[in-house]
Amino acid sequence: MTGRRPAAIDTVRFDEVEAFPPLADIEHGQLFALSLSTSTTGFTHGLHRFAAKFVPQVPAWALDTFGSRTSVVLDPFLGSGTTLVEAVLRGGTSIGVDVDPLARFIARAKVTAVDHERITALAGELSARWRAPSATLERPMPDVARFGHWFGPAQWGWVQSLRDTILALDCSDDERAFLLVVFSSTLRWVSNADDQSQKTYVSGTLAKTAPAVPATFDRFLRRAVDGLADLNRKRHSESVAVIPDDADATRLGLGPETVDLAVTSPPYLDSVDYPYNMMLEYFWLGPLLGVPDRKSFNALRRRPIGAKNPLDRFGLPPSLAGSVTLDAMPPARRAAAATYFTLMEHHFSEAARVLRPGARYAFVVGNSQTLVDMVPLHDALIGLAAAAGLTLERAFGYRIRRHYMKFPRNGRGGIILIDWVLVFRKGPPAGTPGALPRHWVTLAPGAVAH
Numbered sequence: 312m313t314g315r316r317p318a319a320i321d322t323v324r325f326d327e328v329e330a331f332p333p334l335a336d337i338e339h340g341q342l343f344a345l346s347l348s349t350s351t352t353g354f355t356h357g358l359h360r361f362a363a364k365f366v367p368q369v370p371a372w373a374l375d376t377f378g379s380r381t382s383v384v385l386d387p388f389l390g391s392g393t394t395l396v397e398a399v400l401r402g403g404t405s406i407g408v409d410v411d412p413l414a415r416f417i418a419r420a421k422v423t424a425v426d427h428e429r430i431t432a433l434a435g436e437l438s439a440r441w442r443a444p445s446a447t448l449e450r451p452m453p454d455v456a457r458f459g460h461w462f463g464p465a466q467w468g469w470v471q472s473l474r475d476t477i478l479a480l481d482c483s484d485d486e487r488a489f490l491l492v493v494f495s496s497t498l499r500w501v502s503n504a505d506d507q508s509q510k511t512y513v514s515g516t517l518a519k520t521a522p523a524v525p526a527t528f529d530r531f532l533r534r535a536v537d538g539l540a541d542l543n544r545k546r547h548s549e550s551v552a553v554i555p556d557d558a559d560a561t562r563l564g565l566g567p568e569t570v571d572l573a574v575t576s577p578p579y580l581d582s583v584d585y586p587y588n589m590m591l592e593y594f595w596l597g598p599l600l601g602v603p604d605r606k607s608f609n610a611l612r613r614r615p616i617g618a619k620n621p622l623d624r625f626g627l628p629p630s631l632a633g634s635v636t637l638d639a640m641p642p643a644r645r646a647a648a649a650t651y652f653t654l655m656e657h658h659f660s661e662a663a664r665v666l667r668p669g670a671r672y673a674f675v676v677g678n679s680q681t682l683v684d685m686v687p688l689h690d691a692l693i694g695l696a697a698a699a700g701l702t703l704e705r706a707f708g709y710r711i712r713r714h715y716m717k718f719p720r721n722g723r724g725g726i727i728l729i730d731w732v733l734v735f736r737k738g739p740p741a742g743t744p745g746a747l748p749r750h751w752v753t754l755a756p757g758a759v760a761h
């Protein structure tokens with residue numbers, strides 16, 4: 312298999328919907344466009360940015376289609392917790408696993424039943440106490456060189472005094488964690504770093520005037536409390552969300568056949584560098600999250616599946632030999648790609664172990680990297696899942712909206728606009744759903760993603 316030629320965007324038909332229809336009404340390979348009026352930031356979904364978040368409509372659809380009020384639901388690549396937020400609205404037990412401590416911290420803040428009125432009261436106390444920037448600037452992560460590159464002196468001083476004031480508040484750990492996540496959510500905005508892209512960098516061409524910290528924090532906090540209040544009102548009374556600290560998608564720490572449904576968007580080949588995208592947040596919060604210095608931060612970057620320089624290296628799984636060749640890839644990336652596929656193979660066998668017979672796994676594969684153009688990622692993942700006993704039952708695509716990509720890409724970067732929802736079922740094939748259509752849509756030169 313080789314790469315595919317991009318199709319022009321207007322040759323592909325998208326069915327515009329408010330929400331994905333029931334499974335029985337979805338044709339294999341059908342493409343949807345979620346209407347732009349559909350909110351993706353309700354409840355606590357908008358609490359913190361996170362690279363490659365999926366839209367809440369995906370886990371919502373999976374939970375409504377395959378879950379129940381008493382289901383045990385797993386997201387093995389939890390990220391910022393979108394699945395768990397949707398799960399606590401519906402009841403049952405939801406379990407989220409992620410190797411990234413900041414992701415777990417954000418996800419916990421999004422689902423923990425903190426009293427929003429208490430947060431409002433604490434916000435009042437905060438604003439009474441947080442009156443001035445710190446007089447002496449201290450690097451929050453001691454061995455980060457050139458911290459002033461990221462934060463101007465005024466912003467740095469205000470951010471530092473805000474963190475110290477939150478840490479000194481008389482409140483519960485959960486309340487403090489919520490405030491720290493709101494604090495974290497403002498950091499990219501008030502820094503010198505570009506806030507239109509995921510990558511943490513200070514643009515040499517797009518000058519940025521960082522906004523004032525107090526007004527920004529105040530605005531973000533008010534929005535966060537509104538979202539939390541809304542979630543608290545609609546939270547199912549019998550819902551439990553669990554986010555273990557020591558699990559991994561290849562070692563879930565769950566018993567065999569204990570999970571009714573899994574929903575996830577996994578890391579991709581040549582993936583986003585999640586910790587690097589959250590570097591500023593790690594500088595400030597890392598010391599509170601077991602990542603005290605650059606060395607431990609750099610080690611963390613090697614842990615996720617899809618890391619460019621993974622801790623352990625593996626060859627390509629034998630089951631993919633013949634269908635996947637990595638020759639088209641730059642040699643420096645081949646070892647990382649082979650490792651990615653092996654770790655995903657380990658993940659699928661672990662997922663198959665914990666899922667009950669007949670349980671579904673809704674698995675979102677999107678592509679936004681150029682390298683993917685050279686490797687048939689969906690086909691490879693579908694093959695690996697099948698080898699583990701997870702059979703593809705149905706697949707549909709939807710056009711992605713990424714609000715932070717509101718700038719022309721000039722046709723560069725191979726930004727792909729379709730995410731696929733692959734529905735696997737644990738068990739032998741019950742008929743073949745047929746090959747996935749090969750829509751391969753890139754942005755036209757000058758086009759704007761939305």
Ligand SMILES: C[S@@+](CC[C@H](N)C(=O)[O-])C[C@H]1O[C@@H](n2cnc3c(N)ncnc32)[C@H](O)[C@@H]1O
Pocket residue numbers: 361362363364365366387388389390391392393394408409410411414558559560561575576577578585614615616617
């Ligand atoms: C695409 S993101 C998930 C985004 C999530 N659906 C959301 O809406 O925020 C993939 C996540 O997988 C995590 N990850 C990578 N390798 C992992 C592993 N071995 N075990 C668990 N999580 C892992 C990354 O840290 C990242 O947070």
